Structure formats: structure tokens, C-alpha cells
Amino acid sequence: MHLRSLRSSARGARPRVLEVESVLVEQYGDLVRLAHLVLPAALGRHRRVVVAHSLVQRALTGARTVPGTTVPPPRTERPAAVPVEQALLVTVVRGALSYDRGPRRRLIPLLPRLPLVVGLSLFPRSGGADELALAQRLSEVTAAGRAAFLLRVLHSLSDDAVREVLAGAGVSRPDDALRAADGLAESAGPSAAGLLTSPEFNACALQASPTDLLRRRRRVRLGLAAGAVCAATGVTLAATLADGPAPSDGTPTSAVRAAYGPADLARTGATVWDNTSRVDFTAWPARGSRVRDEALLGRALAAWLRPARTGIRPALAPGTSAGAPVAAPRLLYAGDVDDTAVVVLYDGERIARYTEPAAGPARLSVARVDEADVTTAAAVALTASRGSERYLLAPWVAEAQTRDLLRPDVLARPLRVGGDGVTAPVPAVPAGGGCASRPVLQLRSSERIAEHHAFLLAGLGDLSPVHLTYTPLPGQGNPPRQPREATGSAALLAWAHQACGLTSLRGAGVRAVNAWDFAEQDLPDGGGQAVWTCARADSWRGPGDVTVGLRTSRDGQAEPVRTAGRARSTAACSRFGQHVVAATGWRSPKGNWFVLAAGSRAVTELRVTGDVSGARDGRTLALPAPGRPHVAVRARLASGQDLAGLDQPG
Known part of the structure; x- marks a missing residue:
């Protein structure tokens, strides 16, 4: 009886494979879209596309072994397609989630994993601002939360079915993923389903462009040089083993010297900057009186490539990688400035500045400038x-x-x-x-x-x-204002009050600071008018910090703002966090204390608790207070959502 059961199971394996293959081919596009959106954005556009296709194609094998999907139906019933679809979803989601913990190690790394793309960079077509905003929201939740959201929206699964798929994919807490999906659905709005079917998220409708041709050429040359070095090293090692170890003089090995030198530095033509759509550091020409000084350029390269050998410890801006460039960097400047030899290099993501003072040690500073x-x-x-x-x-x-x-x-x-x-x-x-x-x-x-x-x-x-x-400040009935250059009179006045706060950002790796006047308020006791400002400092590494301040019409032209709230590593006061509310204590010209609160344009109600409690409809609030008050504020938005205020300093 046992042998007959095994033979029957073997005879049924082939139809099972054909059934899985049929469903996979039919739903290939939807499965690739699911894998592509669950995979972390850190993989990069090209690799996400290739990995998504690889996960779906390999699901043909994995879907046959998913627990709970291999039990055969009764003989009197026709096999249903739902278990096969669920098995495919489980396999694809499990594979995509594994990359959120870091890609799995391969036992045979030399064998390529299909599909294999060489010499081309593949990526979906770019969408508009709505697609970009949705992509940002997707990246802000966990991979399991993204999977739950997509299974609901794209595959129309119930919450129980989503829990079953996530559990089969190895998610230990599916309910947490569903709660994250709820928050994502609330922030994305009803248009998310339509946006997810746009070309921005379609990993089957792709654009192709060549990879970095110069880098490819250099890597081929480097590979040939490395092969020659390996051969020479083998001969040298054999001789060394025969004759004994050779003394070390601390000089770089021939393999390192063969990587690249001053002659390999990339140099941009002087007229490229006004004939390209990429206006960033790649368009800078090599300038300075010492761009042909190979000795100086060699020392600058050595300081970046081999800092330990040169004895120079690089000064790294926050969030900047300490690794050496993977290819010869671009030369931006080499010359003498104030009795100091200066070399500036760029590797596509970081700027490196090498300085040799006339009196003093050489220094190297490195900072990330990706997407400048x-x-x-x-x-x-x-x-x-x-x-x-x-x-x-x-x-x-x-x-x-x-x-x-x-x-x-x-x-x-x-x-x-x-x-x-x-x-x-x-x-x-x-x-x-x-x-x-x-x-x-x-x-x-x-x-x-x-x-x-x-x-x-x-x-x-x-x-x-x-x-x-x-x-x-927002206009009456107008759409939200967008950040603009701070050169107009209103901008300069706002920055006059914010300027002293710039000292706290010194050396913090900040890319840009936007001062957003989000509310104005009439003050009691003849205090004039107040303007609430949210200053957001965005770093090169991604996170941003915000500070909400208050200035009044009675303040001096450059008097610093009163700080009303702070938050670190937040989306507040950005295009992805367009609502803000804050409160602070304020003393009127008559000596009376008040609680002041204000919110951005979508706020319809304010509530404060603490030393003073009260609520009021509208975007601003002023309540009498017995002495300097400490309160918490919350707001209700026009959409019905509840918004917490920024924490008061101290």
C-alpha cells in the first residue's frame, strides 16, 4: 500500500508542475510587479528589476513545496487554481522578503542566476509626481507591510488570505504588517490602486541604457592587469617559498599600483556643462594650475585609496562611506590656494578634498554628494x-x-x-x-x-x-506653495530670524534647509502678529530634522525665533509630511502668559492639554495661562485624521 501511494504521487507531480507553470505564465506580470515593489529600493533600479524576474521564474520550483498547498483534492472534485496561485504568492513574497534581511548567500557563487543581463541597465519608465510620492510612501514602511498592502490592492486578497500568505512566507507577525498596510493605504489615498498599475511600477515594461562604458573599459583593463599580477604573484610566491620570506619595505604592492594612477583620472571637457541634461559634478571640467602635476595627483589618490599606508586619516562627513573608489575618480581641481596645494576628486557619489599646507600635515576630507x-x-x-x-x-x-x-x-x-x-x-x-x-x-x-x-x-x-x-505663507484658496529660492524680500526677512540657528548644523552633513512660513496669527494684548515657521534641514544621507519657531511683528529685524518644537529624522515639513502643528508659551507686552498654537493649511481644530487645556476650531489658538505653560497639542485635519504636535524643547 505504501509503494502504491508513492507511485501515485509521482504520477501526479508532472500535472502539478504544468499547472503551476500555466498559472505563473498567465500572472507573470502581476507577480513580477509584486516582487519588484516588495524588494528594498537600496538594491538599485536595475538590480531590483532583474531580481524580481529571477524570483518569479524560480517560483516554478518553490511553489510545489510550499507547506499546506500539496494536499491533493478529493477524486470527485476538479483541482482548484486558488491553491496554486496562493503557493506562487507565498514563494514570491518569501523570496522578496529575504532581501530585506540581506540577499541570501549562494552556495555556488560562480554560477549565474537567470535572467542574466550584461552590458545593459534596465529600469521602468519614470512616472509623475504622484507616482514618486507613492514610491516614497512605500519605501517608508517595512517590506512585510508593503507586501500586505500590495496583496490587498493588486491581488484583491482578504485580510485572512493576506495573513495566510505572509505566514507561509515566514513573516512572524502578520498583524503588524496589516497595520502598516492600513497606514499606507490611508496616506496613499484611493488613487493608489490606479497608480500601482502605471509604468513607474511595471517591471515588465522597461527602458534600457548602456552601463558606464568608460568604467566597463577600465574594469576589463583592470581584470587583464589583475590576471597578469596573479600570474606574477604565483611565480614570486613559489620563489619566496623556496628562498624564504622577503623583507617588507611598506611600499604598495604591484596589484595596488596597477589599479589606476593619475593618468587614469577622468576629465570633463570645458564646454560639457551647457550641452548636457545632467548639471552636477560630472559636468565640472578639471581646473587649476596643477592638473598635470602627476606627483601631487598621485599623493592625493594614494591618500584616498590607501590612507593607512600614507598615514592620513580621512575626515568623513556624517553618513559618508570610508571605502576607496571602485573606479578612477574624476578630477575637478588641482592647484595652489593660499600657500596650500589642493586637489578635489569626485567618484560619482562623494567629493574628496586633499590639502597639502606649506607648513603642516596633509589632510583628506570626504563627503557624500550623491544626486547633487x-x-x-x-x-x-x-x-x-x-x-x-x-x-x-x-x-x-x-x-x-x-x-x-x-x-x-x-x-x-x-x-x-x-x-x-x-x-x-x-x-x-x-x-x-x-x-x-x-x-x-x-x-x-x-x-x-x-x-x-x-x-x-x-x-x-x-x-x-x-x-x-x-x-x-499659504494663500487663501490656493494650492500649497512650493519651496523657492530664498532671494526675495519675504524670504530674506524670514531667514534673518532663522540665521542664528544655522550654527547648530555646522559639520552635520546637511544638504539643504527650507524655511516654511506655515501659519500667521493675531496675538492678544496688542502683541501684533505672529508668523510660525518650520525650518527643515535635509541631510545628504536622507533623514531630516525640523525646528518650529515663532516670530512676531514686534521683534527686531534679526531677532532669533522662539523655538516651539523640534523633531529628528522625520518627514514633517516636507513634500511627504505636509501637515504640522506646534504650541508654545508666550508672554504678551502686558506681562500676561498665553498658550499659542498653530497648524498648517489642512488643520481644522486644535486641542491642548497639560498646564492649560482647551480646544478651538481653526488653525490658530491663544489661551490664557498661569505662568510659563507646558502643554501638548494635537490637531484634526480636514480629512478627519488626528495629528500630534511637535515636542516642545526642554
Whole structure:
């Protein structure tokens, strides 16, 4: 009886495989979309596409062994397709979730995993702003939460079916994933289902572009050189084993020397910047009086490639990788600035500045600048001495000026720029607690790439100065305002009150700071008017910190704002966190204390609790308080959602 059961099972295996294959081919596009969206964005666009197709294709085998799906139906019934579909979903989700914990190690790494794409970069077509916003929301939840959301929306599964698929895929807490899916559905809105079927998320309708051709060529050369080095090393090792160990002199090995040198540095032509759609550091030409000084360039390369051998410890900006470049970097500058030899290199994601002072040790500073643009790639700090800094400006900067943020009514002053793009000394933001001045760069791009585009950059001790922007108060009945350059009168006035807070961001790896005036309020006791501002500092590594402040019409022109709330690593006050509410204590000109609260344009009701309790419809609130109050505030939005206020400092 036992042998007959085994033979019967073997005879049924082939129809089972054919059934799984039929369902897989029929639903291939939906399964690839599911895998592509569950996979972490950190894999990169091309690899996510290839891995998604690989997971679905390998599901043909995995779907036959999923627990709970191999029990045969009664002989009198026709086999249903639902267990097969569920088995495929379990297998695909399990494979995609494994990459959230890091890709599984392969036992035979030399065998390629199909599909194999060589020489091409594949990626879905780009969507619009709505698709980008949905992609950002998807990336903010866990992989299991994304899977639960997609199984609901794309595959129309019930919550019980979603739990069963997640449990089969190895998710230990499916209910947590469902709660994350609830939050994602609430933030994404009813349009999410339609957006998920757009080309942005379709990993079967792809665009193709070549990989980095120069890098590919260099890797081939490096591979040939490495092969020759391995052969030479084998001969040398054999001789060494025969004759005894050779003494070490501390010099780099031949393999390292063969990687690349000054002659391999990439150099951009002088006219590329106005003939390309990618206006960033890749468009910078090599400038400076020592771009042909191979000895200097060799020392700069050695400091980045082999810091331990050179004795130079790189100074890394927050969130910056310490690894050596994977290919020869691009040369941006090499020259003498203030008795210091300076070399600036760029590897596609990071800027490295090598300095050799006339008196003192050489130094290397490295900072990430991935996805820089026409403003954030407009300047690099070269040297700092005696309270001033010199900058190397981008080739598209047509006009350079300086201004003091604390004096918004004083016109900007011209800044002299040499033929090699190096500026005259610019006063630096003091590192201490004083706030007598806040100098910034005011630059204007050439009309060949952007007509009348002026912008502000603040040097805060990093290689790349910080881009300052401004979002004005919301208008009546108008759509939400977008950030703009902080060069207008209203922007300069807002930044005059925010300027002293820039000191806290010094050396923090900040990319840009936006000052958003989100509410205005009439104050009691003849206190005039108040404007609430949310200052968001976005870092190069991704997270952003916010500070909400309050300024009144009775304050001096550059008096610092009163801090009402802070939050770290938050989406608040960004395009992905468009609602904010905060509260603070305020003392009127008559000496009376009040609780003030305000929210952004979608707020319809405010509630405060703590030393003072109360509620009021609208976007602003003012309640009498007995002394300096400490309260918590919450708001209700027009959508019915509840919004917590930012924490009060202290």
C-alpha cells in the first residue's frame, strides 16, 4: 500500500508542475510587479528589476513545496487554481522578503542566476509626481507591510488570505504588517490602486541604457592587469617559498599600483556643462594650475585609496562611506590656494578634498554628494583660514555675491572669482555661539542653463555649502506653495530670524534647509502678529530634522525665533509630511502668559492639554495661562485624521 501511494504521487507531480507553470505564465506580470515593489529600493533600479524576474521564474520550483498547498483534492472534485496561485504568492513574497534581511548567500557563487543581463541597465519608465510620492510612501514602511498592502490592492486578497500568505512566507507577525498596510493605504489615498498599475511600477515594461562604458573599459583593463599580477604573484610566491620570506619595505604592492594612477583620472571637457541634461559634478571640467602635476595627483589618490599606508586619516562627513573608489575618480581641481596645494576628486557619489599646507600635515576630507543638482553642486569649499573660506564655483555660475542674512535690507556685494573658478576669501559662519553676522553666497546660474536663477548657499564647515530655500505663507484658496529660492524680500526677512540657528548644523552633513512660513496669527494684548515657521534641514544621507519657531511683528529685524518644537529624522515639513502643528508659551507686552498654537493649511481644530487645556476650531489658538505653560497639542485635519504636535524643547 505504501509503494502504491508513492507511485501515485509521482504520477501526479508532472500535472502539478504544468499547472503551476500555466498559472505563473498567465500572472507573470502581476507577480513580477509584486516582487519588484516588495524588494528594498537600496538594491538599485536595475538590480531590483532583474531580481524580481529571477524570483518569479524560480517560483516554478518553490511553489510545489510550499507547506499546506500539496494536499491533493478529493477524486470527485476538479483541482482548484486558488491553491496554486496562493503557493506562487507565498514563494514570491518569501523570496522578496529575504532581501530585506540581506540577499541570501549562494552556495555556488560562480554560477549565474537567470535572467542574466550584461552590458545593459534596465529600469521602468519614470512616472509623475504622484507616482514618486507613492514610491516614497512605500519605501517608508517595512517590506512585510508593503507586501500586505500590495496583496490587498493588486491581488484583491482578504485580510485572512493576506495573513495566510505572509505566514507561509515566514513573516512572524502578520498583524503588524496589516497595520502598516492600513497606514499606507490611508496616506496613499484611493488613487493608489490606479497608480500601482502605471509604468513607474511595471517591471515588465522597461527602458534600457548602456552601463558606464568608460568604467566597463577600465574594469576589463583592470581584470587583464589583475590576471597578469596573479600570474606574477604565483611565480614570486613559489620563489619566496623556496628562498624564504622577503623583507617588507611598506611600499604598495604591484596589484595596488596597477589599479589606476593619475593618468587614469577622468576629465570633463570645458564646454560639457551647457550641452548636457545632467548639471552636477560630472559636468565640472578639471581646473587649476596643477592638473598635470602627476606627483601631487598621485599623493592625493594614494591618500584616498590607501590612507593607512600614507598615514592620513580621512575626515568623513556624517553618513559618508570610508571605502576607496571602485573606479578612477574624476578630477575637478588641482592647484595652489593660499600657500596650500589642493586637489578635489569626485567618484560619482562623494567629493574628496586633499590639502597639502606649506607648513603642516596633509589632510583628506570626504563627503557624500550623491544626486547633487545645479544648486547643491554649485560650489565646493577649498580652504578655510583666519575666519574665512575660499570656494571653487561650478562652471555654470555666471555671477557671485555675498550677503549677510542678519541684514536683509542690505544689498549683496560682488565677490571676485578667478579664471579657475576660485573665489576671493568669504567670511565664514563662526563656529562659536556668537551671532553677529551670518555670511552666505548668493550665486546666479548662467542663462544658458537657467534664466535668472539666483540662489543662496551657506558654508557650514562641510565640503559642499548648504542650499537655503523658502516657502511662503499659504494663500487663501490656493494650492500649497512650493519651496523657492530664498532671494526675495519675504524670504530674506524670514531667514534673518532663522540665521542664528544655522550654527547648530555646522559639520552635520546637511544638504539643504527650507524655511516654511506655515501659519500667521493675531496675538492678544496688542502683541501684533505672529508668523510660525518650520525650518527643515535635509541631510545628504536622507533623514531630516525640523525646528518650529515663532516670530512676531514686534521683534527686531534679526531677532532669533522662539523655538516651539523640534523633531529628528522625520518627514514633517516636507513634500511627504505636509501637515504640522506646534504650541508654545508666550508672554504678551502686558506681562500676561498665553498658550499659542498653530497648524498648517489642512488643520481644522486644535486641542491642548497639560498646564492649560482647551480646544478651538481653526488653525490658530491663544489661551490664557498661569505662568510659563507646558502643554501638548494635537490637531484634526480636514480629512478627519488626528495629528500630534511637535515636542516642545526642554
